[in-house]
């Protein structure tokens with residue numbers, strides 16, 4: 684498979700390593716929005732920056748190249764990307780987190796939230812910790828976790844960064860050098876605390892998931908999620 688890497692930073696470079704190990708070819712690696720022919724590639728993998736992601740995704744969809752995006756912080760334009768995908772009969776996957784472990788954690792989070800919905804004495808909160816170069820807060824993964832809780836729990840209808848309000852899930856974002864990504868969910872009552880945590884030790888889990896998604900999407904049309912790729916949940 685010929686892969687275009689749109690964004691050749693920490694993730695782009697890790698994806699290159701995993702893709703080569705799996706027998707793929709990297710035909711484009713770029714940190715620019717122009718200056719390459721995307722039609723050289725069978726599939727594009729975008730791990731760029733929030734302000735570039737939608738442009739990169741839209742270009743791929745308009746030119747008929749399936750696109751996998753892991754970039755976070757651009758979701759104001761997500762519905763527009765879906766529309767473009769449908770109009771162009773394209774293929775698109777966005778995931779806030781491509782790792783197998785986090786996708787299992789997403790399902791565990793929803794099961795737990797459903798159980799905790801009965802128990803009004805517990806209050807939920809989310810904490811995410813990432814490296815200091817991260818541009819967005821809260822992380823895309825923390826937002827997906829909050830949305831998972833909201834979908835299952837009667838008490839909560841939105842999330843807020845660093846704020847405690849009624850019916851709201853507070854998310855705390857910490858930035859510590861070299862942390863690849865840690866997400867914790869806490870349910871606290873006056874008598875005890877339940878805590879679940881996912882800790883990424885390296886970026887390789889994210890990168891492998893993105894390459895597996897790229898392999899999976901070839902020959903398909905539509906908008907998909909990692910749940911479709913991994914067949915879980």
Ligand SMILES: NC(=O)C1=CN([C@@H]2O[C@H](COP(=O)(O)OP(=O)(O)OC[C@H]3O[C@@H](n4cnc5c(N)ncnc54)[C@H](O)[C@@H]3O)[C@@H](O)[C@H]2O)C=CC1
Nearest residue numbers: 690692693694714715716731735753754755779780781889
């Ligand atoms: N969904 C997931 O599983 C994961 C998502 N991420 C997200 O992926 C994104 C990238 O993360 P990192 O690689 O750690 O960041 P990074 O900062 O190391 O790399 C981003 C790269 O994009 C480049 N870039 C800037 N403008 C561009 C453009 N117009 N087109 C293409 N590239 C451009 C930058 O020069 C930089 O090299 C972030 O949004 C991060 O939150 C990171 C890890 C896992």
Ligand SMILES: O=C(O)C1=N[C@H](C(=O)O)C[C@H](O)C1
Nearest residue numbers: 755779780817822823824864
């Ligand atoms: O920026 C990162 O590094 C990461 N970003 C993603 C997010 O915002 O959730 C996924 C992962 O946690 C690493």
